[in-house]
Amino acid sequence: MEHTQSFRFFNRGPSPAVRLAFFVLLSLLLLFVDARFKYLESARNALSILLYPLQRLVAVPGSLWQQADAFLTLQSNLIRENDGLRQQHSTDAVQLQQLQVLQAENRNLRQLLAVQQNAGYPMQLAEIAYVERDIFKRKLFLDKGAQASVQAGQVVMDDTGIVGQVTRVHPWLSEVTLITDKDHAVPVQVLRTGLRSIVFGSGDTSELALRYMPVSADIQNGDTLVTSGIGGTYPPGLPVARVSRIERDPAYPFARIQCTPIAGVARQRHLLILSGLPKLPERPEEETAAADKPGKGRRKKP
Amino acid sequence: MSASLPKNQEFLLPASNLFIALSLLVALLLNWLPWQGIWLALRPDFVALVALYWCIHKPYRVGIGVAWLVGIFADVANASLFGQHALAYSVLAFGGIVLHRRVQMFDLRQQTLQVFPVLLLAYAVYAAVHWQLHGYVAWEYFAGSVVSALLWAPLTLLLQALRRPRAEAEL
Numbered sequence: 001m002e003h004t005q006s007f008r009f010f011n012r013g014p015s016p017a018v019r020l021a022f023f024v025l026l027s028l029l030l031l032f033v034d035a036r037f038k039y040l041e042s043a044r045n046a047l048s049i050l051l052y053p054l055q056r057l058v059a060v061p062g063s064l065w066q067q068a069d070a071f072l073t074l075q076s077n078l079i080r081e082n083d084g085l086r087q088q089h090s091t092d093a094v095q096l097q098q099l100q101v102l103q104a105e106n107r108n109l110r111q112l113l114a115v116q117q118n119a120g121y122p123m124q125l126a127e128i129a130y131v132e133r134d135i136f137k138r139k140l141f142l143d144k145g146a147q148a149s150v151q152a153g154q155v156v157m158d159d160t161g162i163v164g165q166v167t168r169v170h171p172w173l174s175e176v177t178l179i180t181d182k183d184h185a186v187p188v189q190v191l192r193t194g195l196r197s198i199v200f201g202s203g204d205t206s207e208l209a210l211r212y213m214p215v216s217a218d219i220q221n222g223d224t225l226v227t228s229g230i231g232g233t234y235p236p237g238l239p240v241a242r243v244s245r246i247e248r249d250p251a252y253p254f255a256r257i258q259c260t261p262i263a264g265v266a267r268q269r270h271l272l273i274l275s276g277l278p279k280l281p282e283r284p285e286e287e288t289a290a291a292d293k294p295g296k297g298r299r300k301k302p
Numbered sequence: 303m304s305a306s307l308p309k310n311q312e313f314l315l316p317a318s319n320l321f322i323a324l325s326l327l328v329a330l331l332l333n334w335l336p337w338q339g340i341w342l343a344l345r346p347d348f349v350a351l352v353a354l355y356w357c358i359h360k361p362y363r364v365g366i367g368v369a370w371l372v373g374i375f376a377d378v379a380n381a382s383l384f385g386q387h388a389l390a391y392s393v394l395a396f397g398g399i400v401l402h403r404r405v406q407m408f409d410l411r412q413q414t415l416q417v418f419p420v421l422l423l424a425y426a427v428y429a430a431v432h433w434q435l436h437g438y439v440a441w442e443y444f445a446g447s448v449v450s451a452l453l454w455a456p457l458t459l460l461l462q463a464l465r466r467p468r469a470e471a472e473l
Contacts, residue, residue, distance in 0.1 A: 019366045020396040025365060027370065027392060035435060040384050047378040055313055055379060058334040139381060175381055203440070249470070281333035 006288060023191045029227060032118040038297050041168075055141075122275040124148065125155075129173055134224045138205065140164070142271060155274045161191045161239035161262035162186065162227065163271055174270075179240065180205050186239050188226040193218050196228050199241055199259060208241045212258035217255060225259060235274065239263075317360060317465055325352050325461065326372055334379055343442040346450040349376055350394055350424055351457050352433035354417060357398030358405050386431050394424035409456040418451035435466075 014022075081207050126142040144150050154166045156176050163183070168175040179186055182203040188210075189196050195218060199208045213219065217274045223243040229236025241259035248255045329348035337345045349372060355366035373388030380387070397420035398405075405416045425447040433439045 014397055016366065016375060016399045022317055023366050023370045023392040027385035027389035029430065032382050034384040043410075044384070051375065051379050058331050059336065062336045118368075175324060182438065201320070201322060216443060231464065250416075291459070 004094045011025075011166070015191065048173070052172060055106055055130060061173075061276075062130075120271055124150070124273040124275050125270055126150075126174075126273055127270055138164075138181040138201065138203065139167075140176040140271075141173050142166075142176055143169045143173065144273065145174045147171055149275075150174045150273055155234055155238075156271050157238060157274065158263045158271050160264070161241075162234065165233065166273065172275075178205070180208060186234060187228045187231045188225040191224040191226050192220070192221055193223075195219065196230070201226060202258075206260055208259040208261055210259055211254065211257050213257055214253065215250060215255045217244065218259065219243060219255075221246060223261070278292070317356075317363075320424075321465070322356055322360070322364060324393075326358075326368075330372070330375060330379070333376065341346045343445050344420055344449050345446055346453045347446055349426075350391065350421060351450055351453060352461075354394055354398045354420065355458060355461055357395045358402045358417075360403045361399045364395075365399060366392050366395040383431070385436070386428060389431060390424040390428040393427050394420060397423060397431075409414070410458060413458070417431055417454045418447070421450050423449045 013019075030040070056154075071289050124144060126144040126148075127145040129141045131140055140156075140163075142150075142156070150166055152166050152169050155167060156163045162179055163179040165177045165182070167175050167177045177184055178201065179199070179204070180201040182201050184201040185198050188199045189197070195215055197210055199210050202209050210225070221243055224239060225241045225243070227234040227236055227238045227240055239262045241261050243257060244260045245256060245258040248259075326349065329352040332348040333345070352362065352368045353372060357369065369391040370383065370388045373386075373391035374381075376387035376391075377384050401420065402417060405413050408416060422444070425444055429439050429443055
């Protein structure tokens, strides 16, 4: 490099080291601003519109493959699937009847108790546009964005349970952080006992961890975890995970509990976005001064 | 004529700006294919490879600035923080430019060993930024740098071959 500097027949501009220093500083500045503040969201949106056609383009081979796969399904498979679905339908119909009765009863009870009613969230169906390709993160992109009035903070689920939450909204896309993301936490409740806790993502698509549970906690293999609704982001009563493994070592204060997500976090193609976020009751007057205001981001403490 | 061209002159093959831009675009698209599971960990960073190729073969045309710009596009598409890819690719381009005379002296097999540390450094920069922000590093991420280095020779052959017909047309 000193070589090129000593023989300067042509002016090539600043030396590589100077350029590197400039661009490294610029990158670090951008990193800092992007990590700490929200000023760059509009620039990101503009660029994402520019890149949107390209991103749809790279999704084409995958969708073609899926279409070919669906087209070449064997008839015996279809018949078997049809039978299974018919059976499922009849059992579901019975359960639906029971559910309607229970809902009516529940509504009456809630009215009697004068509890604020928060059932029946409007839903929006969205398709997975593409999956995150960064190994560090667990994210999805859905094909509904600000144009379809999706908002950051909305909950995303499939037909069986919670998948994640919308964390960033582009005009035609929205970014979903999965509950299995390492930085993500969901306030939950054990369905059997009502025990409250928080379930954390582990970075693996098939694993969640229930941390900070005492060794003596009443929890068993196969227990279902549902959202507790505390924290306000997730509405209560939605299934999240099932306990798959418990290690109780008396040498440690906490038990090691692993769970598997109930929703097909890595398997689904169509997902539901819950449109109406639950309204929290007003905070009591005397606490407002002491406690901080509820932010729009997800809150980890139950 | 391409066969008669001496091996150490191959880096003198011409390349149009359009060809450079197209190769970078194709590399970006390859990176954006829906890689999953083990393939995601083993995915070579095509953008890094192509950018490094141009930095080594045309150091006065493709420099740190171009690498940085491509990094910004990668950041937007991957929803990583602004500047994370850009920082890694800037370091990569710097490595390529500093080493370009040295790398051109070797044959392809030896070039792989020269290029690997540069790629590893760029991967380490990306992982370091992630570690600073999130406090952990997925170690399988570095497998991608090995695969990338192994792909250096085929990629160089491919790009050289694509550049050669142009040389015939212009001569």
